[in-house]
Amino acid sequence: xxxxxxxxxxxxxxxxxxxxxxxxxxxxxxxxxxxxxxxxxxxxxxxxxxxxxxxxxxxxxxxxxxxxxxxxxxxxxxxxxxxxxxxxxxxxxxxxxxxxxxxxxxxxxxxxxxxxxxxxxxxxxxxxxxxxxxxxxxxxxxxxxxxxxxxxxxxxxxxxxxxxxxxxxxxxxxxxxxxxxxxxxxxxxxxxxxxxxxxxxxxxxxxxxxxxxxxxxxxxxxxxxxxxxxxxxxxxxxxxxxxxxxxxxxxxxxxxxxxxxxxxxxxxxxxxxxxxxxxxxxxxxxxxxxxxxxxxxxxxxxxxxxxxxxxxxxxxxxxxxxxxxxxxxxxxxxxxxxxxxxxxxxxxxxxxxxxxxxxxxxxxxxxxxxxxxxxxxxxxxxxxxxxxxxxxxxxxxxxxxxxxxxxxxxxxxxxxxxxxxxxxxxxxxxxxxxxxxxxxxxxxxxxxxxxxxxxxxxxxxxxxxxxxxxxxxxxxxxxxxxxxxxxxxxxxxxxxxxxxxxxxxxxxxxxxxxxxxxxxxxxxxxxxxxxxxxxxxxxxxxxxxxxxxxxxxxxxxxxxxxxxxxxxxxxxxxxxxxxxxxxxxxxxxxxxxxxxxxxxxxxxxxxxxxxxxxxxxxxxxxxxxxxxxxxxxxxxxxxxxxxxxxxxxxxxxxxxxxxxxxxxxxxxxxxxxxxxxxxxxxxxxxxxxxxxxxxxxxxxxxx
Numbered sequence: 001x002x003x004x005x006x007x008x009x010x011x012x013x014x015x016x017x018x019x020x021x022x023x024x025x026x027x028x029x030x031x032x033x034x035x036x037x038x039x040x041x042x043x044x045x046x047x048x049x050x051x052x053x054x055x056x057x058x059x060x061x062x063x064x065x066x067x068x069x070x071x072x073x074x075x076x077x078x079x080x081x082x083x084x085x086x087x088x089x090x091x092x093x094x095x096x097x098x099x100x101x102x103x104x105x106x107x108x109x110x111x112x113x114x115x116x117x118x119x120x121x122x123x124x125x126x127x128x129x130x131x132x133x134x135x136x137x138x139x140x141x142x143x144x145x146x147x148x149x150x151x152x153x154x155x156x157x158x159x160x161x162x163x164x165x166x167x168x169x170x171x172x173x174x175x176x177x178x179x180x181x182x183x184x185x186x187x188x189x190x191x192x193x194x195x196x197x198x199x200x201x202x203x204x205x206x207x208x209x210x211x212x213x214x215x216x217x218x219x220x221x222x223x224x225x226x227x228x229x230x231x232x233x234x235x236x237x238x239x240x241x242x243x244x245x246x247x248x249x250x251x252x253x254x255x256x257x258x259x260x261x262x263x264x265x266x267x268x269x270x271x272x273x274x275x276x277x278x279x280x281x282x283x284x285x286x287x288x289x290x291x292x293x294x295x296x297x298x299x300x301x302x303x304x305x306x307x308x309x310x311x312x313x314x315x316x317x318x319x320x321x322x323x324x325x326x327x328x329x330x331x332x333x334x335x336x337x338x339x340x341x342x343x344x345x346x347x348x349x350x351x352x353x354x355x356x357x358x359x360x361x362x363x364x365x366x367x368x369x370x371x372x373x374x375x376x377x378x379x380x381x382x383x384x385x386x387x388x389x390x391x392x393x394x395x396x397x398x399x400x401x402x403x404x405x406x407x408x409x410x411x412x413x414x415x416x417x418x419x420x421x422x423x424x425x426x427x428x429x430x431x432x433x434x435x436x437x438x439x440x441x442x443x444x445x446x447x448x449x450x451x452x453x454x455x456x457x458x459x460x461x462x463x464x465x466x467x468x469x470x471x472x473x474x475x476x477x478x479x480x481x482x483x484x485x486x487x488x489x490x491x492x493x494x495x496x497x498x499x500x501x502x503x504x505x506x507x508x509x510x511x512x513x514x515x516x517x518x519x520x521x522x523x524x525x526x527x528x529x530x531x532x533x534x535x536x537x538x539x540x541x542x543x544x545x546x547x548x549x550x551x552x553x554x555x556x557x558x559x560x561x562x563x564x565x566x567x568x569x570x571x572x573x574x575x576x577x578x579x580x581x582x583x584x585x586x587x588x589x590x591x592x593x594x595x596x597x598x599x600x601x602x603x604x605x606x607x608x609x610x611x612x613x614x615x616x617x618x619x620x621x622x623x624x625x626x627x628x629x630x631x632x633x634x635x636x637x638x639x640x641x642x643x644x645x646x647x648x649x650x651x652x653x654x655x656x657x658x659x660x661x662x663x664x665x666x667x668x669x670x671x672x673x674x675x676x677x678x679x680x681x682x683x684x685x686x687x688x689x690x691x692x693x694x695x696x697x698x699x700x701x702x703x
Contacts (some may be wrong), residue, residue, distance in 0.1 A: 028395055028660070032269060049092035053143035056088065058677055060140035085139035089123045092146040106673040109310035109531045115149055117314075118341035125334045131662045138338075146188040174260055178207050178225035183268060190464035213270045218263045218345045224260045227274035235266040239621075253533040257437045280620075309652060314376040315363075316340050320660040332661070339659040339670050343652065343678070349468035350487055354643030355690040361636040368620040369630055376616025380634035383583040383600055386529055388542035389568070390550060392587035393604050394474055394525075394624060395516040399428050402497065403513030405488040412440040414510040419443030421459045421468045427452065429500065429514055433468070452476075457501070467503040474501055474508065485511050496546030515546075518553060526554045526622040532631060535580070569593035585627055602627060644686045651682045 055065050057079045059071050071077070071095045072604045083291075100116025103109055122145060126138035169574060179202040199481035202217050204623050209223045215231060218224050224237075234252035248264055251257055257270055258280045276282065317340045324333030357374060364371050371377045391397050406414040419437025422430035423446055437443040446459040446466070455476055456469015474481065481489065481501070485508070490515040499510045524695065526536050541558040560571050567584075574595045575582045578580045582600035584591065595601030603615035604622060619626035655678060659670045670678075 004158040007661065029339045039154060042150050044090050045095070046147065046154050048145050049088050049143070052084045052088050052091075053140075053147055056084050056142045056143045063140055079130075081139035082126070085126060085143055086123075088143045088146055089119060093123075094152055096146075096149065098593050109307050114310055114313055114341065118338065119146055119149075120339050121334075121341055125338060138335075139666050141338075142483060166518075175207060175223045175225050177204050177349065178210055179203070179219070180205050180210065181215040187636055208276075208665065210272050210275050212272055212275065217267060217273060218257075218270055219267045220263055220265055222259050222263060224257050224263070224270060225260055226270075226272045227279045228257060228270040228272045229259060230255050231269050231271045233266060233268035235263040235268045238264050242303050244447050249690050260320035271409065310693045312652075313341055313656070316656050316660060332664075335671075336659065336661045337665075340656055343655045343659040343670070349448075349675075351485060351639055352648045352686050352690075354636055354685060356640045356644060356693060359690055359693050360633060362693060363696070363698065364630075364633055367629060369626060369633065369698065370615075370618040372618060373616035377630070378583070378638060380583060380600050380617070380630050381638050382581050383534065383631070384580040385535040385537055386585060387539055387572060387575065387594075387598070388556075388624065389584075389586035389591050389594075390538050390542065390547060392517060392622075393585055394522040394538065394550065394554060396519050396622075397587070399432045399514040399516060400517035401432055401512055402501055402515045402517070403488060403492050404436075404510070405485050405512075406510035407482050408510075409509075409664045413510075414502055416444045417461055417466055417504060417509065418500075418512060420446035420461045421449075421457055421466050421502075424449040424459075425457050429498070430457070432514055433500075433512065433664075461504075461544045464505050468500055468512075469503075470500055477503060477506075479503065479506070479508055481511075482508050488513075494545060495549035496543050498613045516550075518550060519622070519624060521623050521625050525627060526556060526624065528557070528628040529631075532628070534631075537575065539568055540621070569597040583627070585624065602630065636693060640690055640693050644687055647687055647689070648682060651678075 008540055059077065064070055092697075096112055096119060099112030101112075103113040104135040119142060122138055122142040126142050129138055150337065171618075182201045182203055187667065210226050210497040216225055216228075220235070230251050230253050232253065234250065236248035237251050237257060238248050251268070256273075259274075274280075289362055298596045317337045320340050321333050321337045324330075324336050360377070361371055361374075364377075389392050398530075401415070404411040404415060410689065415433070415437045419434045420443040422433045423443050434443055444461050446461045448458075448460040450458045450470065452467075452473070453459060454472060456467055456473040458465065458467040460466070467477070489499055489511050493509075495515075497513040497515045502509045502512065529536050535557050537553075538547065538556045539559070540550075541563055542561060544559075544561040547559050550556075551559045563571060567590060571586055572582055576597075576599070581599045583600040583602055584594045585602045585604055586595055587604055591603075595603060600617065602617045602619060603624065604619045619630075655670075658668070661669060663669075
């Protein structure tokens with residue numbers, strides 16, 4: 001992965017020559033790397049064609065009459081426009097000619113074939129004029145038409161290249177080298193930044209040489225070179241490149257870190273767990289590539305519209321030619337026909353959808369929303385119900401101390417005691433208790449730690465034996481629950497919390513309630529979806545009382561509890577049978593069937609889960625408010641697509657009859673060059689309207 005990213009970064013720094021895009025490349029906008037090549041090609045052709053076009057325009061009799069000047073005359077001056085106009089046609093028009101031939105051969109007519117047809121007709125008419133067959137001054141119009149087409153394609157390719165720059169940005173996030181810890185420093189442990197940075201023997205190696213199990217030193221201000229787990233030290237990490245969230249996140253021993261994130265204040269040691277294509281960054285890059293390569297329903301509609309417009313333009317051109325010939329005006333017949341073909345070029349239509357898609361893909365990637373399937377993004381605006389998996393999505397999937405009851409009333413002392421006893425345990429409950437004790441002055445000093453399987457743990461605190469465990473611990477010690485704990489413990493059990501008792505000496509000192517911690521952002525996500533008119537549903541394998549306690553806390557509309565992982569997709573199907581369009585939001589571990597069955601599957605969570613195959617959209621962070629961002633992006637991008645399609649199609653439908661000369665009786669006509677200018681203006685309007693999509697704020701509202 002790193003080698004590929006580095007190669008991409010180096011290649012992106014150079015300007016490489018490319019070949020002219022065929023219809024598939026132009027219409028489908030394949031491959032982000034090609035956009036830069038095509039943009040450079042059209043840029044070069046545009047500027048050289050402009051230079052060649054200047055004498056063509058200056059030596060035009062029509063232009064001289066309009067502007068009231070006379071061009072210098074010399075032997076052969078009458079051939080300046082034909083010779084240079086032919087050069088512009090062959091050089092500047094070559095991409096359109098080859099693209100048109102490709103479309104004709106594949107029997108997939110589109111914009112390239114229309115452009116090729118228009119400039120070919122203009123060239124033939126101009127050549128016929130030079131040979132004295134017609135009395136038309138067409139060379140300057142042909143040159144300007146090609147110049148404007150080249151300019152439009154250059155701007156389009158440049159815009160698409162800029163919108164697709166998310167991949168190149170990802171390529172620059174990995175460092176080229178890493179400091180691998182060697183010798184005794186590999187297995188050393190400690191706490192704080194000092195432990196991470198002091199006394200470490202390191203060697204500088206290319207990141208590509210790292211393998212799982214290596215320990216690397218990440219200094220303050222440096223990027224993490226590979227996915228892994230912090231084994232020493234703690235630091236505030238900037239994870240904005242993964243999550244889109246600007247605030248730093250504290251990472252300490254045991255926490256996972258992702259390649260490309262930045263240690264902002266301290267040094268840490270990280271044990272490498274994933275390298276190359278297994279890293280989260282590689283997963284993100286694959287998802288962005290898939291999103292840019294996938295075909296949207298709106299794009300398919302635009303492609304069909306371009307094909308229909310070809311037949312419409314050819315038919316209109318034939319009718320125009322026949323009508324004007326029947327009126328006995330061959331010059332007007334040729335000019336009107338050319339103008340019709342110029343006006344009908346579906347350049348704006350071809351740009352209407354791809355540019356919106358490219359911008360929305362890049363915008364979402366920068367905001368931590370990874371769109372794998374564009375159809376999923378388009379469908380999100382139509383969703384009626386959002387089905388959240390509880391554990392790991394609305395909750396953190398980690399226990400937290402949510403209740404403390406001390407017999408003597410000193411809850412702080414009880415927590416410090418329990419934290420001291422649990423300090424050496426690796427159980428998730430123990431970590432939660434130690435963390436809670438840290439907020440109450442820190443765990444008490446303990447010694448003689450002993451684990452009692454199935455019952456709890458025991459240690460000595462201040463010379464007195466102490467233990468923490470469940471009801472089995474009380475039975476083994478022959479102790480009963482004190483009456484003072486009956487009410488709080490009963491409340492905790494009714495809502496499904498796990499209850500642990502704290503024993504000091506031969507007496508029960510108190511009890512603790514541990515529950516899966518609800519994410520603080522979950523309530524905002526639910527409220528936001530309600531404001532958008534969405535029904536919020538929660539599904540979980542937990543007991544009903546546990547599920548309903550979380551649902552009541554968050555304001556969820558409906559709860560499915562005690563559901564086995566393999567039955568979650570049946571729940572999605574049940575909601576769909578009710579006539580609801582369902583978005584399923586899960587952590588991607590046990591939710592794959594449900595994510596695949598839902599109208600929109602949204603996987604939530606950073607790390608290697610970012611490459612989940614069953615979801616159409618992946619939220620790189622664990623923040624469920626990202627679902628709101630996906631909905632806003634879906635609505636905004638759909639609006640832009642409709643606006644662009646309406647403008648592009650409406651422009652053609654209104655302008656083609658005018659170009660055909662239906663108002664010629666009133667003195668209103670359009671010259672081919674004017675048609676080209678109007679077509680270019682239409683393209684600019686579409687491009688600017690698509691760029692307004694960048695103003696959509698996808699950031700979650702503050703907690």
